[in-house]
Amino acid sequence: MSMSSAVSNFSNMTDLLRSVITRIYAESPYLLHVLYALQRKFLHISDEAVREVAAHLDLPTSQVDAVVEFYAFFHKIPRGRYDILFSNCTSCGYMAGGVDLMAMFGRRLGIAVGKTRGDGLVSMDQTSCIGMCDHGAALLVNGMPITSLDGPMIDSIAALVEAATPLEDWPAEWFYVEGNIRVSGLLLKDDLSEGISLRAMLALGAVGSLSEIIQSGLRGRGGAGFSTGMKWQLCRDAQGAAHYVVCNADEGEPGTFKDRVLLHSYADSLFEGMTVCAFAIGAKQGYLYLRAEYRYLLSHLQSVLTRRRELGLLGVGILGQPGFSFDIDIVVGAGAYICGEESALIESLEGKRGIPRVRPPFPVTHGYLGQPTVVNNVETFIAAAHIVLRGSAWFRAVGTGKSVGSKILSISGDCAAPGIYEYPFGVTIRQVLDDCGAKDVLAVQIGGPSGTLINRAEFDRRLDFDDLSTGGSLMIFNQARDLLAVIVNFAHFFAHESCGFCTPCRVGTTLLKNGLDKIAGGHGTQYDLDEMQRIAALVKYRSHCGLGQTAANPILDGLQRFPQAFEQRLVHSDEPHFDLDAALEEARQVSHRDDTAAHIK
Amino acid sequence: MSADTKQNTITIDGQEIPFLAGQTIMDAALAAGVYIPHLCHRQGLTPHGSCKLCVVDIASKSVTACTMPAMAGQQISNNTPALNEARKTITQMLFIEGNHICPSCEKCGDCTLQAMAYHLGMLDGHFPQFFQRREVDASHPTVMLDRDRCILCELCVRASREVDGKNVFDIAGRGTNAHLIVNSTSGKLVDSDLETSDMAAHICPVGAILIKKSGYKVPIGQRTFDLHKVSEIGLEKTILTKVRQPDE
Numbered sequence: 131m132s133m134s135s136a137v138s139n140f141s142n143m144t145d146l147l148r149s150v151i152t153r154i155y156a157e158s159p160y161l162l163h164v165l166y167a168l169q170r171k172f173l174h175i176s177d178e179a180v181r182e183v184a185a186h187l188d189l190p191t192s193q194v195d196a197v198v199e200f201y202a203f204f205h206k207i208p209r210g211r212y213d214i215l216f217s218n219c220t221s222c223g224y225m226a227g228g229v230d231l232m233a234m235f236g237r238r239l240g241i242a243v244g245k246t247r248g249d250g251l252v253s254m255d256q257t258s259c260i261g262m263c264d265h266g267a268a269l270l271v272n273g274m275p276i277t278s279l280d281g282p283m284i285d286s287i288a289a290l291v292e293a294a295t296p297l298e299d300w301p302a303e304w305f306y307v308e309g310n311i312r313v314s315g316l317l318l319k320d321d322l323s324e325g326i327s328l329r330a331m332l333a334l335g336a337v338g339s340l341s342e343i344i345q346s347g348l349r350g351r352g353g354a355g356f357s358t359g360m361k362w363q364l365c366r367d368a369q370g371a372a373h374y375v376v377c378n379a380d381e382g383e384p385g386t387f388k389d390r391v392l393l394h395s396y397a398d399s400l401f402e403g404m405t406v407c408a409f410a411i412g413a414k415q416g417y418l419y420l421r422a423e424y425r426y427l428l429s430h431l432q433s434v435l436t437r438r439r440e441l442g443l444l445g446v447g448i449l450g451q452p453g454f455s456f457d458i459d460i461v462v463g464a465g466a467y468i469c470g471e472e473s474a475l476i477e478s479l480e481g482k483r484g485i486p487r488v489r490p491p492f493p494v495t496h497g498y499l500g501q502p503t504v505v506n507n508v509e510t511f512i513a514a515a516h517i518v519l520r521g522s523a524w525f526r527a528v529g530t531g532k533s534v535g536s537k538i539l540s541i542s543g544d545c546a547a548p549g550i551y552e553y554p555f556g557v558t559i560r561q562v563l564d565d566c567g568a569k570d571v572l573a574v575q576i577g578g579p580s581g582t583l584i585n586r587a588e589f590d591r592r593l594d595f596d597d598l599s600t601g602g603s604l605m606i607f608n609q610a611r612d613l614l615a616v617i618v619n620f621a622h623f624f625a626h627e628s629c630g631f632c633t634p635c636r637v638g639t640t641l642l643k644n645g646l647d648k649i650a651g652g653h654g655t656q657y658d659l660d661e662m663q664r665i666a667a668l669v670k671y672r673s674h675c676g677l678g679q680t681a682a683n684p685i686l687d688g689l690q691r692f693p694q695a696f697e698q699r700l701v702h703s704d705e706p707h708f709d710l711d712a713a714l715e716e717a718r719q720v721s722h723r724d725d726t727a728a729h730i731k
Numbered sequence: 732m733s734a735d736t737k738q739n740t741i742t743i744d745g746q747e748i749p750f751l752a753g754q755t756i757m758d759a760a761l762a763a764g765v766y767i768p769h770l771c772h773r774q775g776l777t778p779h780g781s782c783k784l785c786v787v788d789i790a791s792k793s794v795t796a797c798t799m800p801a802m803a804g805q806q807i808s809n810n811t812p813a814l815n816e817a818r819k820t821i822t823q824m825l826f827i828e829g830n831h832i833c834p835s836c837e838k839c840g841d842c843t844l845q846a847m848a849y850h851l852g853m854l855d856g857h858f859p860q861f862f863q864r865r866e867v868d869a870s871h872p873t874v875m876l877d878r879d880r881c882i883l884c885e886l887c888v889r890a891s892r893e894v895d896g897k898n899v900f901d902i903a904g905r906g907t908n909a910h911l912i913v914n915s916t917s918g919k920l921v922d923s924d925l926e927t928s929d930m931a932a933h934i935c936p937v938g939a940i941l942i943k944k945s946g947y948k949v950p951i952g953q954r955t956f957d958l959h960k961v962s963e964i965g966l967e968k969t970i971l972t973k974v975r976q977p978d979e
Contacts (some may be wrong), residue, residue, distance in 0.1 A: 140813055166857065178895065181916055190898050190914045191914055191915065191916060192898070192901035192903070192912050192913065192914035193901060197919070198905075199905075200901040200905050427879070466905070468905075482862050483902075488778070489793075624801075624905060625905065625907075627905075627906070628904050628906040628907075630908070630909030631781050631909075632780070632782075632783050633781070633882075634783055634821060637824035637825070637828045639906070640906070640907050641824070641858055664820075664822075668817055668821070671793050671817075672783050672786050673783075674780065
């Protein structure tokens with residue numbers, strides 16, 4: 131391998147570590163990027179690497195250590211040269227096709243989940259939704275997505291790994307990710323050509339541009355729906371040494387993949403929108419926080435930024451305006467759903483664990499580096515670019531009530547045509563289901579696991595901020611689905627992604643996960659169901675941030691709308707709080723026994 | 732108090748309480764002698780808002796008293812059966828997440844978590860134990876770190892930074908894998924610059940950070956919470972200075 135020869139060129143590992151750290155940090159001064167480079171090169175981040183990074187970046191060793199242990203894509207124990215991560219999402223996960231592809235892959239290569247094979251060739255694990263939900267089962271190999279997996283492909287991948295074939299020599303078409311845009315509305319009709327919105331913005335002036343955004347009634351597309359114009363105004367008015375524009379491209383909500391398509395095909399519109407925001411609030415620096423699962427889009431995004439700099443659309447004196455300078459850096463995350471929460475995202479940008487901040491104060495006054503900061507969703511910035519170009523009236527003409535404009539949906543699950551659909555706000559669920567060819571629908575998860583689970587009786591409800599609000603995920607489950615399995619999947623997701631800061635979410639999401647596992651495993655009683663209800667209510671009302679406050683939604687919605695999915699699994703006798711047989715597992719392993727007498731049935 | 736400091740009032744359980752600009756609900760309550768249960772809060776340290784024992788309701792909205800700024804006219808519910816039930820459940824969560832051994836723990840009687848459990852009428856852990864494996868660090872000559880009891884309140888993290896002028900502790904990992912780590916090259920306490928006189932060595936509300944060779948100097952029955960309720964101790968003005976032990 132190239133690594134061993136590289137190692138021999140240095141007198142010792144310390145020198146090699148230092149050279150990598152120095153080079154990467156000079157290129158891109160972000161802790162997450164330095165740690166990523168080390169993870170890729172050495173397949174783990176050793177204690178020595180942590181110490182060297184801390185010394186070079188002048189950070190406490192404990193901060194670097196804390197960050198390494200927080201993000202799912204950093205490891206203190208070596209991963210394989212081929213690091214395979216199967217999505218565990220209900221739409222793009224390893225079970226999406228009904229067959230356990232991860233187990234199949236594990237059998238082919240003789241490897242267990244979460245482990246690295248003895249020869250160091252390959253490691254395999256599961257990861258939260260990787261945003262490939264319109265393509266069926268998907269995985270990441272060394273960060274590169276492969277979609278539309280099936281049994282034969284698993285065999286092929288296993289063979290390529292076993293033969294240590296370099297990724298460059300794998301079939302190129304495997305790595306191509308189709309956009310699947312099915313219905314285009316206001317924003318998807320075209321990618322704004324370079325500078326067109328910026329020229330409109332200059333004609334309007336900063337105050338005029340901001341006023342146009344305020345008058346448009348645009349609300350944040352991440353799901354919360356805060357007025358974008360008001361956010362920009364508050365930030366503009368806030369005192370600070372510098373103002374910042376941050377784009378939240380950390381779409382981690384299972385079932386969401388619209389940002390993937392927007393970043394791939396509408397990057398110019400996005401950067402126009404961020405630049406408009408910078409002009410309106412007086413920012414000189416912007417950041418695009420890209421989720422690690424979309425790292426494969428990084429070189430494309432960087433080439434768009436480079437071209438925009440060459441065209442005078444970014445950098446010093448944009449479009450010849452001496453007073454207007456603005457540039458954008460891309461910072462890539464490292465596997466943490468919580469970083470989609472805006473204050474956790476800012477913490478992550480600052481090279482820390484993604485722990486949501488105490489609010490107030492809000493990022494508009496105390497954001498990145500404590501300075502006034504606008505954080506908006508990818509789709510919000512794109513809408514802003516269009517509004518400045520076409521006017522607020524153009525935008526207000528579409529939509530309903532207080533939900534103006536369009537919403538871009540990521541539709542996945544049991545339907546004929548999964549993909550991207552853009553609708554005016556106010557569209558009914560029934561219309562959406564008809565358009566994507568969904569038949570025999572049992573339930574729809576609106577807004578991903580953190581959103582709302584609805585049943586057939588509710589298909590005339592509308593997608594807007596007053597009825598069903600959504601960041602864009604829409605997962606369809608038909609009559610053949612085991613809905614309890616879906617809810618169990620979501621409970622595991624939240625327990626895995628809880629940041630661990632506050633007690634109700636940290637402990638509560640794990641209690642919910644364990645309780646649901648017990649019920650799904652056929653060991654639950656009515657008592658357990660009542661407990662689920664009680665814990666879920668506590669987690670929902672008493673947690674620190676949006677993650678905890680929504681983590682119990684699938685359970686609460688499920689209990690309300692699909693009680694039979696739970697009740698049919700209950701046993702009608704008293705059982706202990708734990709699975710007696712499972713409790714013996716450790717003893718069986720220690721004693722190397724697995725015979726009948728070592729089990730309790 | 733500066734001349735321009737505006738005095739105003741909030742209402743907690745029907746009782747009107749004055750507050751000063753910049754105070755949180757917790758600050759105002761404690762100053763007025765109104766106890767709001769808390770574990771991760773200590774006057775003088777940056778409020779944290781993580782334990783969630785101090786949740787109170789304003790209208791039907793849950794807020795964290797130690798971080799929420801007091802604002803004129805707030806109608807706050809605090810000492811209600813529903814809130815104390817929620818607090819009891821949160822306390823039970825802290826108990827079953829860690830490995831707590833009250834009867835044999837040397838912090839018994841001096842432990843705020845234990846006192847909180849009594850205060851809230853908690854009779855058992857209620858939930859299945861997590862039985863997590865937590866590392867013990869006995870490397871330091873005078874300070875013991877037993878993560879089994881750690882409740883992740885970060886009082887030691889903040890005390891070290893804000894009072895001791897050091898940076899001995901941090902939290903790593905996420906979810907239920909979150910754990911206290913030590914800022915030293917080996918990750919061991921012995922290689923950190925923690926000293927017995929540091930506030931961080933004494934601030935632990937539970938039995939996670941203990942001063943060695945002092946565990947049973949005060950007999951059980953005469954310890955802090957044997958003599959006082961947590962609601963009395965919680966109202967005391969804490970003076971955040973370094974503590975010098977008599978044997979130093």
